[in-house]
Amino acid sequence: MTMRANAVADLRSSAIAASYIVAAVLFIFGLKRLSSPATARQGNRLAAAGMTLALVATLLDRQIVSFWTIAIGMAIGAAIGTYFARTVQMTAMPQMVALFNGMGGATAALVSVAEYLRLARNGADAGAGEEISIVLGTIIGAVSFTGSLVAFGKLQEILSGKPLQFPLQKALNGFLLAAIALLGFVIVAGTGETAALWALFATALLLGAMFVLPIGGGDMPVVISILNSLTGLAAALTGFVLHNQMLVVAGVLVGASGTLLTLLMSNAMNRSVANVLFGAFGSGLVAGSGTADDTPRSIRQTTAEDTAIALAYARSVVIVPGYGLAVAEAQHTVRELATDLEKRGVSVKYAIHPVAGRMPGHMNVLLAEANVPYDQLLEMEQVNGEFAQTDVVLVVGANDVVNPAARDDPSSPIYGMPILDVDKARNIIVLKRSMGHGFAGIENALFHHEKTRMLFGDARKSLTEVGQSLKSA
Amino acid sequence: MSVELVLGVYVFILAMFVGFEVIARVPSVLHTPLMSATNAIHGIVVLGAMLVAGGADTPLLKTLGFIAVVFGAANVFGGFVVTDRMLEMFRKRDDDEGKRGG
Numbered sequence: 001m002t003m004r005a006n007a008v009a010d011l012r013s014s015a016i017a018a019s020y021i022v023a024a025v026l027f028i029f030g031l032k033r034l035s036s037p038a039t040a041r042q043g044n045r046l047a048a049a050g051m052t053l054a055l056v057a058t059l060l061d062r063q064i065v066s067f068w069t070i071a072i073g074m075a076i077g078a079a080i081g082t083y084f085a086r087t088v089q090m091t092a093m094p095q096m097v098a099l100f101n102g103m104g105g106a107t108a109a110l111v112s113v114a115e116y117l118r119l120a121r122n123g124a125d126a127g128a129g130e131e132i133s134i135v136l137g138t139i140i141g142a143v144s145f146t147g148s149l150v151a152f153g154k155l156q157e158i159l160s161g162k163p164l165q166f167p168l169q170k171a172l173n174g175f176l177l178a179a180i181a182l183l184g185f186v187i188v189a190g191t192g193e194t195a196a197l198w199a200l201f202a203t204a205l206l207l208g209a210m211f212v213l214p215i216g217g218g219d220m221p222v223v224i225s226i227l228n229s230l231t232g233l234a235a236a237l238t239g240f241v242l243h244n245q246m247l248v249v250a251g252v253l254v255g256a257s258g259t260l261l262t263l264l265m266s267n268a269m270n271r272s273v274a275n276v277l278f279g280a281f282g283s284g285l286v287a288g289s290g291t292a293d294d295t296p297r298s299i300r301q302t303t304a305e306d307t308a309i310a311l312a313y314a315r316s317v318v319i320v321p322g323y324g325l326a327v328a329e330a331q332h333t334v335r336e337l338a339t340d341l342e343k344r345g346v347s348v349k350y351a352i353h354p355v356a357g358r359m360p361g362h363m364n365v366l367l368a369e370a371n372v373p374y375d376q377l378l379e380m381e382q383v384n385g386e387f388a389q390t391d392v393v394l395v396v397g398a399n400d401v402v403n404p405a406a407r408d409d410p411s412s413p414i415y416g417m418p419i420l421d422v423d424k425a426r427n428i429i430v431l432k433r434s435m436g437h438g439f440a441g442i443e444n445a446l447f448h449h450e451k452t453r454m455l456f457g458d459a460r461k462s463l464t465e466v467g468q469s470l471k472s473a
Numbered sequence: 474m475s476v477e478l479v480l481g482v483y484v485f486i487l488a489m490f491v492g493f494e495v496i497a498r499v500p501s502v503l504h505t506p507l508m509s510a511t512n513a514i515h516g517i518v519v520l521g522a523m524l525v526a527g528g529a530d531t532p533l534l535k536t537l538g539f540i541a542v543v544f545g546a547a548n549v550f551g552g553f554v555v556t557d558r559m560l561e562m563f564r565k566r567d568d569d570e571g572k573r574g575g
Contacts, residue, residue: 027514028491034507035498041560044510048553051517055549058520064527073526073539077519077546084547085554093559097509100551104515107545111521114529114537121531129478228512235518236485242521243477249488254515256492261504354501361504368562374502 019057020246026050027250037374090369091326094359095155098148098224105144108234112137115241120192130241135184137237139204144230146208154217161217176207221359222265222276229258268354270416302453308469314391316347321363322356324397328459331370337467351383351420353401387424395430397459403444428452431462506559513552519545
């Protein structure tokens with residue numbers, strides 16, 4: 001009888017282990033398939049299949065004695081997640097990712113805390129390595145949770161997008177870090193210090209919020225990317241605690257992805273990650289030569305009718321979308337306009353800056369939503385050589401990514417950031433809500449260029465008017 | 474350090490190399506879906522939450538496990554569904570004609 005029971009238990013744990021291995025492989029293949037738009041959807045589904053397999057296999061674990069808590073929790077979580085995922089606007093994708101990321105961080109922290117409490121109650125000695133993993137998992141998960149919530153608040157405009165700064169901020173953060181280090185040491189050195197662990201959890205929650213508050217709304221994509229990689233790391237750490245290698249693999253894959261994207265984005269802005277995190281960029285204190293210049297500079301306004309004529313009689317048009325397009329939900333209108341132009345024989349392309357929008361690749365998603373084929377979207381390196389032969393560039397709600405100061409003015413705070421060279425085109429039409437500044441809070445010389453015409457107003461409204469005028473042009 | 478932990482560290486390092494290799498090839502067109510898909514993948518930590526919730530022997534552990542399962546499941550399901558919604562929209566010029574305006 002005992003032998004039989006052993007054999008069953010053995011079979012069960014082998015089945016779990018095998019499922020976990022397959023799941024890890026599916027995650028890797030899924031990510032591999034994400035490298036081309038043609039196979040990406042399949043890739044995501046492979047990863048989802050790996051996830052399903054892993055979760056079902058976990059139910060076989062002998063540690064699980066009560067299924068009800070899991071079933072009810074899963075049902076509630078799945079309902080919430082699926083509801084938001086189905087209903088969210090594509091323009092709100094950055095805050096959606098931030099929110100889901102925060103939930104993952106919270107899960108990692110709670111698992112670490114619970115695991116410590118369980119070990120402490122049973123009087124089992126976890127081993128120093130496991131205790132360090134618990135401490136780090138709690139800290140990183142908690143920071144990711146509140147950090148993501150603040151990032152969500154800033155992007156959703158519940159909180160002000162401006163960097164929040166107050167006296168002694170750095171001193172406070174330093175104090176929180178020191179407290180966390182001390183508490184972490186107490187937990188690892190002692191045995192069953194549950195009070196210290198709760199204090200650590202609370203302090204890390206506070207640190208997460210404090211860490212993101214002083215960062216400007218424009219830098220949130222980088223922050224989300226960092227927090228994403230942190231949650232991956234926290235998940236990997238719980239893998240150390242639970243001795244589950246599949247968790248380690250999945251968590252590290254996410255960590256690597258987040259790290260790479262973070263570096264790519266800060267390179268695209270020509271800033272260091274440290275500058276993004278601690279520079280309080282866009283706080284309105286930057287004084288570039290653009291703002292210091294007191295000679296009044298003229299701008300030339302244009303009308304929807306004139307814009308329509310300029311576009312209708314152009315041979316080539318390049319559209320440069322920016323965050324203004326997302327805010328105005330103008331992706332469908334811009335696509336309609338482009339289709340009408342193509343019918344007239346005008347060549348239309350889109351130029352996508354790597355950090356246009358509020359997330360890397362955000363513009364691609366929005367334009368894909370409007371059925372723009374992805375082979376019509378050009379990346380910065382592909383398109384920059386073409387501007388000199390372009391008749392009209394239509395800038396829709398982009399600002400800093402087309403500011404020639406980044407290329408020409410060494411005193412500008414964004415100097416060195418790679419930009420789209422739209423000022424090389426024959427004509428430039430800028431659709432903009434007002435003469436307000438971009439994320440960087442600096443003047444844009446492009447708007448005063450003699451080749452530039454400004455069309456003020458909400459991007460969708462302006463584009464609709466241009467489209468109507470085009471029909472009679 | 475336990476043998477299992479040492480093994481974990483090996484896996485950690487190797488997975489890091491695999492991750493960098495695989496992800497470096499993803500073009501910037503797909504960076505938003507990539508972020509969202511990896512976001513769903515780290516929801517795997519819900520597995521730990523299931524073990525906590527299913528094996529809890531005190532009300533406190535049960536509560537912690539339950540909250541963790543809810544959060545983790547929202548992360549997993551929401552992440553995969555929203556990524557699928559995004560990727561569904563990516564198509565080439567040839568195959569978009571039939572689905573225009575949809």
